[in-house]
Amino acid sequence: SGLIKACKDMGVIPIAHTPLDGGFATCAYTMTNPSGGRSSGSRFPYSQKKLEKWQPLTSTMEAVQSRVKTRLEKEGREQQQMMKDYRAQPPQINKDVTTTQIALNYVIAKGCVPVPGVKTVAQAEEVLGCLGWGLTDEEVRMLDSAADAAEKGLSI
Secondary structure (H helix, E strand, C coil), rough: CCCHHHHHHHCCCEEEECCCCHHHHHHHCCCCCCCCCCCCCCCCCCHHHHHHHHHHHHHHHHHHHHHHHHHHHHHHHHHHHHHHHHHCCCCCCCCCHHHHHHHHHHHHHCCCCCCCCCCHHHEEEEEEEECCCCCCCHHHHHHHHHHHHHHCCCCC
């Protein structure tokens, strides 16, 4: 919509309130799993139509998740080897990447400060797991393209 660019032009850092859209951006809710794994009633939080529309982005987020996990594991091995030479412990960076963490790091990559709602210790730990690493420019472009395609109703 141009809001982030306008904020950047004015020197304002945008704050993204509920950046996970009530769980929708976590990829927990999909066409094949509209309940998100919850058994709370017969009504699903998102329509099949919405899930179908955003499927290209969901699939891309899962591909980026796999890609980031592989990249972080490789970087971790390289750091371990380098630190071994200095007899020091490498920093502990989460390598168990989730689509929630991909979504939060995407918001950060776009120049916003995400403020996700957290209700449990497990959710807080998952949010903290997105610290210490980020998305590459290519990974951000992949997500941008998928989001644009989904917004236009195109498949990728």
